[in-house]
Amino acid sequence: MDNEIKGIIFDIQSFSVHDGPGCRTTIFMNGCPLRCEWCANPESWVLKKHIMFSQTNCRFEKGCKLCEDVCEYGGLNLKNNELELNWDICKSCETFECSSVCYYNALKVCGKEYKVSDLIKILNRDSHSWSREGGVTFSGGEPFFQSEFLINTLKECKKNYFHTAIETTAYVNNVTFLEVFKYIDFAFIDLKHMDREKHKQKTGVYNDLILNNIELLANSNWNGRLVLRMPVIRDFNDTYENIMNIIWFMKENNLVEINILPFHRLGESKWRQLGKEYKYKNEGPTSSKKLYEIQNLFLENNIACYIGHDTLF
Numbered sequence: 627m628d629n630e631i632k633g634i635i636f637d638i639q640s641f642s643v644h645d646g647p648g649c650r651t652t653i654f655m656n657g658c659p660l661r662c663e664w665c666a667n668p669e670s671w672v673l674k675k676h677i678m679f680s681q682t683n684c685r686f687e688k689g690c691k692l693c694e695d696v697c698e699y700g701g702l703n704l705k706n707n708e709l710e711l712n713w714d715i716c717k718s719c720e721t722f723e724c725s726s727v728c729y730y731n732a733l734k735v736c737g738k739e740y741k742v743s744d745l746i747k748i749l750n751r752d753s754h755s756w757s758r759e760g761g762v763t764f765s766g767g768e769p770f771f772q773s774e775f776l777i778n779t780l781k782e783c784k785k786n787y788f789h790t791a792i793e794t795t796a797y798v799n800n801v802t803f804l805e806v807f808k809y810i811d812f813a814f815i816d817l818k819h820m821d822r823e824k825h826k827q828k829t830g831v832y833n834d835l836i837l838n839n840i841e842l843l844a845n846s847n848w849n850g851r852l853v854l855r856m857p858v859i860r861d862f863n864d865t866y867e868n869i870m871n872i873i874w875f876m877k878e879n880n881l882v883e884i885n886i887l888p889f890h891r892l893g894e895s896k897w898r899q900l901g902k903e904y905k906y907k908n909e910g911p912t913s914s915k916k917l918y919e920i921q922n923l924f925l926e927n928n929i930a931c932y933i934g935h936d937t938l939f
């Protein structure tokens with residue numbers, strides 16, 4: 627076991643109440659093999675520190691030029707009296723001098739290195755405010771993207787008797803997947819579409835590995851609790867055919883709980899701050915009618931279906 631091994635984390639939220647039982651600390655880990663078009667955390671995708679730029683916070687037009695004076699790489703452009711980042715240059719920046727002089731929080735570095743021992747210190751501190759069922763949740767990004775760091779942290783969590791949860795895409799090799807689950811008590815596993823081609827179109831990867839890992843887990847002697855999770859994306863996975871395919875898959879594997887998440891645009895500004903184009907800017911939230919329709923299909927088939935934050939812990 628290595629307490630000195632380092633991982634990259636982009637956020638740590640204490641007092642989380644929707645990421646597993648009780649009051650918890652959620653650790654958001656960098657790196658993800660998927661590229662979901664609606665992703666609410668696109669800042670998690672790369673496994674390295676990187677810059678984010680908020681045009682809204684920038685005071686360039688009010689005369690601030692602090693960042694211009696320190697960037698030596700040509701990372702900043704002036705366009706229509708607004709500051710823009712030259713993303714081709716900024717993507718490979720490793721020093722981020724600009725962020726250290728931006729007092730308006732327009733330029734921020736995303737991602738920070740932590741050792742396993744650093745995280746355990748934070749979790750021990752937070753554990754005093756967890757409820758009896760509470761603990762730690764590993765989220766992201768995709769926690770499996772840093773699997774060595776994850777396994778080492780989980781082993782230390784178990785030494786400290788922490789309840790452990792994970793929010794994962796399950797897109798990882800079978801061996802690593804099952805090894806990690808030895809140390810997991812509760813899991814949300816995403817299932818975005820049953821059709822492999824459609825899954826690839828919107829997430830960038832086929833779903834074979836994901837389905838295979840869910841089946842392996844469901845048929846193993848793991849004694850934790852598994853809730854599948856599906857973000858509801860209009861005209862993609864909200865069709866009768868897809869929901870029925872999920873139901874058959876769940877029944878075959880004796881899975882009895884799913885959490886459906888209404889589409890929202892809360893991640894949109896982050897896409898802008900990363901210089902990326904967001905395809906769903908004209909898409910509204912999922913209607914209650916559609917959510918209840920989907921929920922009813924699951925309920926009629928004896929599968930508990932929780933909408934949004936309503937998962938019963």
Ligand code: SF4
Binds near residue numbers: 693731733
């Ligand atoms: S230092 Fe920050 S606020 Fe000032 S011009 Fe640069 S990005 Fe904008």
Ligand code: SF4
Binds near residue numbers: 697711715719720722
């Ligand atoms: S991220 Fe690096 S290259 Fe980009 S503006 Fe900041 S200092 Fe310059």
